[in-house]
Amino acid sequence: MxxxxxxxxxxxxxxxxxxLQFEDHKEFKKLIHExxxxxKQRQIVFNLSKMDFIDSSxxxxxxxxxxxxxxxxxxxxxxxxxxxxxxxxxLTRISDLIATYNKTP
Amino acid sequence: MNDNPNMTxxxxxxxxxxxxxxxxxxxxxxxxxxxQKNFFMTLTAEVQETSDVVENSAIGLSHQFxxxxxxxxxxxxxISDLVDNMSNIEIxxxxxxxxxxxxxxxxxxxxxxxxxxxxxxxxMRLVFTLEEVNKDVCxxxxxxxxxxxxxxxxxxxxxxxAIEAKSSRSNGQQNSFDIIAQEIKELSNNTSQLSEQVxxxxxxxxxxxxGTYSTLQKIADTNLDPQIEAKKYIDKAIRAIVDNSxxxxxxxxxxxxxxxxxxxxxxxxxxxMQFQDFSKQKLQHVDEALTxxxxxxxxxxxxxxDQDQNLNQSNLLDHYKDDVLFMAEEFLDDCGLSKVKxxxxxxxxxxxxxxxxxxxxxxxxxxxxxxxxxxIELF
Numbered sequence: 001m002x003x004x005x006x007x008x009x010x011x012x013x014x015x016x017x018x019x020l021q022f023e024d025h026k027e028f029k030k031l032i033h034e035x036x037x038x039x040k041q042r043q044i045v046f047n048l049s050k051m052d053f054i055d056s057s058x059x060x061x062x063x064x065x066x067x068x069x070x071x072x073x074x075x076x077x078x079x080x081x082x083x084x085x086x087x088x089x090x091l092t093r094i095s096d097l098i099a100t101y102n103k104t105p
Numbered sequence: 106m107n108d109n110p111n112m113t114x115x116x117x118x119x120x121x122x123x124x125x126x127x128x129x130x131x132x133x134x135x136x137x138x139x140x141q142k143n144f145f146m147t148l149t150a151e152v153q154e155t156s157d158v159v160e161n162s163a164i165g166l167s168h169q170f171x172x173x174x175x176x177x178x179x180x181x182x183x184i185s186d187l188v189d190n191m192s193n194i195e196i197x198x199x200x201x202x203x204x205x206x207x208x209x210x211x212x213x214x215x216x217x218x219x220x221x222x223x224x225x226x227x228x229m230r231l232v233f234t235l236e237e238v239n240k241d242v243c244x245x246x247x248x249x250x251x252x253x254x255x256x257x258x259x260x261x262x263x264x265x266x267a268i269e270a271k272s273s274r275s276n277g278q279q280n281s282f283d284i285i286a287q288e289i290k291e292l293s294n295n296t297s298q299l300s301e302q303v304x305x306x307x308x309x310x311x312x313x314x315x316g317t318y319s320t321l322q323k324i325a326d327t328n329l330d331p332q333i334e335a336k337k338y339i340d341k342a343i344r345a346i347v348d349n350s351x352x353x354x355x356x357x358x359x360x361x362x363x364x365x366x367x368x369x370x371x372x373x374x375x376x377x378m379q380f381q382d383f384s385k386q387k388l389q390h391v392d393e394a395l396t397x398x399x400x401x402x403x404x405x406x407x408x409x410x411d412q413d414q415n416l417n418q419s420n421l422l423d424h425y426k427d428d429v430l431f432m433a434e435e436f437l438d439d440c441g442l443s444k445v446k447x448x449x450x451x452x453x454x455x456x457x458x459x460x461x462x463x464x465x466x467x468x469x470x471x472x473x474x475x476x477x478x479x480x481i482e483l484f
Contacts (some may be wrong), residue, residue: 006391022232025229025233026236030333056221057229059225060222060224060230063229064229092218093218093219
């Protein structure tokens with residue numbers, strides 16, 4: 001898993017690349033716990049356009065990130081999922097829990 | 106076709122004059138009548154044989170069409186069963202349509218996926234918590250090592266302090282003891298700090314363990330009954346689908362067998378319907394024989410007219426009309442077919458429409474089929 005962060009006045013964008021799976025949990029946890037509590041913006045967007053693969057632990061981590069954002073009164077979105085990632089998100093009906101967009105909101 | 110040597114379309118020569126003696130007209134007519142009688146006997150036998158063939162073929166066709174009708178009904182019933190079987194499925198003695206089954210299975214799978222998502226989230230929470238606990242345990246281990254080190258130093262200092270105290274008391278000096286006492290106090294403070302740290306870490310470890318316990322409890326408390334029931338339901342649905350598929354195969358196999366029977370029956374029907382060829386040939390023979398007789402009579406009439414200057418063949422019927430009618434009515438009294446009789450009389454009377462009427466007497470049934478044709482009762 002690789003990522004880079006981009007910010008504007010209202011939104012913190014995290015652009016993911018590659019795969020999100022169990023072995024990425026330490027890095028992911030660090031990213032979440034270091035970013036969300038300190039961010040000034042109102043909303044956070046996970047941009048998944050370059051993410052190639054996600055497994056069930058990746059889904060679990062995204063849900064924990066969403067939970068953390070809620071704890072800090074931040075709006076959490078997923079955006080631009082493609083291919084396998086999009087199919088898994090649809091299959092797991094993540095959009096019932098998290099606002100999901102085809103493009104960056 | 107003409108395979109009967111007795112019947113020919115060739116015009117027969119009228120009764121020829123014998124060189125010895127010329128038979129009189131009456132003799133010629135009697136000879137012709139005898140010939141006609143002979144012909145009629147043969148033709149009656151032909152017509153009777155044709156009638157028998159037509160009747161037997163019609164009965165055979167009737168039976169075969171009945172069999173065909175039964176087979177078609179069986180096929181109908183089979184197709185109806187097949188349609189029911191393809192759209193419905195029986196699970197736990199309840200008939201449900203496939204759409205319901207698919208919806209139920211979809212619902213079940215969605216619930217299972219939701220459970221997996223929930224498990225994934227809680228499992229990752231557990232992983233994160235255990236990571237924290239692990240880090241805290243490592244810190245505690247380091248703190249304990251430090252305490253151990255301080256204890257050792259305290260122990261040495263205590264020994265030294267005891268020695269120094271004894272020496273001071275003998276020399277009347279107080280300073281060395283004070284320094285040592287100060288060191289012990291400092292070590293004691295460090296120990297206290299470390300103790301606090303350990304206490305703090307212990308508390309966090311305890312919290313971590315409690316969190317883990319809580320997560321595990323959540324996972325353990327997850328009600329898996331719906332999933333277990335879902336699995337049972339899916340198993341049953343799959344078994345029912347397999348049973349349905351087997352039933353459909355049986356029905357199709359049976360339908361194929363019936364199709365073969367229908368095919369054979371249609372073959373037999375086609376063969377039976379060849380009676381038409383046979384009948385046509387027979388009736389052609391009769392027609393040729395009757396034509397032959399008509400020509401022979403014409404020739405005899407011509408010969409008779411030649412011998413009697415008072416007679417003319419063109420107005421012969423007018424001349425003998427009353428006699429012919431009288432004779433005809435006498436003969437035809439025994440004729441059962443009143444319609445044919447009337448036409449015959451009309452023809453003799455000179456209204457030469459007989460041939461035309463005969464053509465139209467029996468019109469071909471319409472080939473237009475109606476929607477009620479299925480209701481036609483076969484023979």
